[in-house]
Amino acid sequence: MSAKTMVCGIVLHPAGHTRSPAMHNAAFQASGLDAHYHAFDVPPEQLGDAIRGMRGLGLRQLAVSLPHKTAVMGHLDRVDETARAIGAVNTVTLGENGLEGANTDWVGALRALARETDPKGRRAVVLGAGGAARAVVYGLVQAGAHVAVLNRSEARAQQLAEDLGAAEFGPLSRLAELAPEIIINTTSVGMGTEASPVGAETIPGNAVVMDAVYEPEQTRLLQDAATRGARPLGGKWMLVHQAAEQFRLWTGLEPPVDAMAEAFDEAGRS
Ligand SMILES: NC(=O)c1ccc[n+]([C@@H]2O[C@H](COP(=O)([O-])OP(=O)(O)OC[C@H]3O[C@@H](n4cnc5c(N)ncnc54)[C@H](OP(=O)(O)O)[C@@H]3O)[C@@H](O)[C@H]2O)c1
Structure with missing residues (x-):
């Protein structure tokens, strides 16, 4: 790093296991940019000071992760329409008009899905109704899918469906009757466990x-999907593609997705 190195990063809490610095620094290196991406561990009470x-x-740029994606909106000069509809900002850019918030999670989800299928006109079920679900549902509705939101708390699924224009909602037990062509799990079930x-x-x-x-990487849900003959797609790709879209937004360059995916894998091994 030198005095000219562009410094950017991510604010989150806790910062322990994030693979974002690895992915973004790999992208900067692959693109020959003099930039460095750092993880800033910012507890909620210091978010305003950090921004x-x-x-x-x-x-010039900061990514925003849990638990700040909604709270950060109150500290910005402008939040774009999409991030406002989703109700979360994961990307902040300092430009001529001040601090501007955007959301790349929904594009990340669509680009990840595009590795296997085009959601246009397909029956899609989103499991979960939290922050990740809002971005995924927004993306699927934009892409022209027929979307159902299923969640443990049905009232939350209903609210999300109404907010973002999903066609149906219900409890998780409705999955089989909907005969979906696409299933996206956005619940936290399976994170660090063998549950589905x-x-x-x-x-x-x-x-x-x-x-x-x-x-x-191989959650129980993905293992079950493979056993059933369905096509599994790991969460790695949503994470890589949302980071790639941040890179595109910040640099105006085509993101080196393969280098970012390799860095994701490498960070998981260390
Ligand atoms: N790959 C990526 O790029 C990416 C991006 C964002 C998030 N994620 C992952 O997505 C997951 C969700 O994140 P989030 O920000 O949306 O969290 P969140 O807002 O806290 O939402 C959690 C969701 O999980 C459900 N849930 C939690 N425990 C459950 C259980 N035991 N049984 C059934 N449902 C349960 C909740 O249902 P209730 O409403 O009933 O509580 C809710 O729908 C996390 O694992 C996160 O790491 C990945």
Whole structure:
């Protein structure tokens, strides 16, 4: 690093296991950019100071992760329409008009899905109704899918469906009757455990099954999907593609997705 090195990063809490610095630094290196991406561990009570610090220090870009994606909106000059509809910002840019918030999670989800299928006109079921679900549902509705939201708390699924224009909602137990061609798990079930949000027998053999959970990479849901003959798609790809879209937004360059995916793998081994 030198005095000219562009410094950017991610604010999150806790910062322990994030693979974002590895992915972004690999992208900067592959693209020959003099830039460095750092993980800033910012507890909720210091978020305002951190964002003000961004302005004061002239940091041009910051990613925002849990638990700050909604709270950060109150500290920005402008939030774009998409991030406002989703209700979360994961990308902040300091430009001529001040601090501007955007969301790349929904594009990340669509680009990940595009590795296996085009959601246009397909029956898609989103499991979960939290922050990740809002981005995924927004993306699927934009892409022209017929979307159902299933969640443990049905009231939350209903609210999300109404907010973002999903066609149906219900409890997780409705999966089998909906005969989905696409299933995306956005619940946290499976993260660090052997659990799955739905029974293996309810997964149709012709479906594409994407998991937002990426730790472990082979979740129980993805293993069950493969056993049923369905096509599994790991959460790694949603994470890599949302980071790639941040890179595109910040640099205006085509993101080196393969280098970012390799860095994701490498960071998981260390
Ligand atoms: N790959 C990526 O790029 C990416 C991006 C964002 C998030 N994620 C992952 O997605 C997951 C969800 O994140 P989030 O920000 O959306 O979290 P969140 O807002 O806290 O939502 C959690 C969701 O999981 C459900 N849930 C939790 N425990 C459950 C259980 N035991 N049984 C059934 N449902 C349960 C909740 O249902 P209730 O509403 O009933 O509580 C809710 O729908 C996390 O694992 C996160 O790491 C991945």
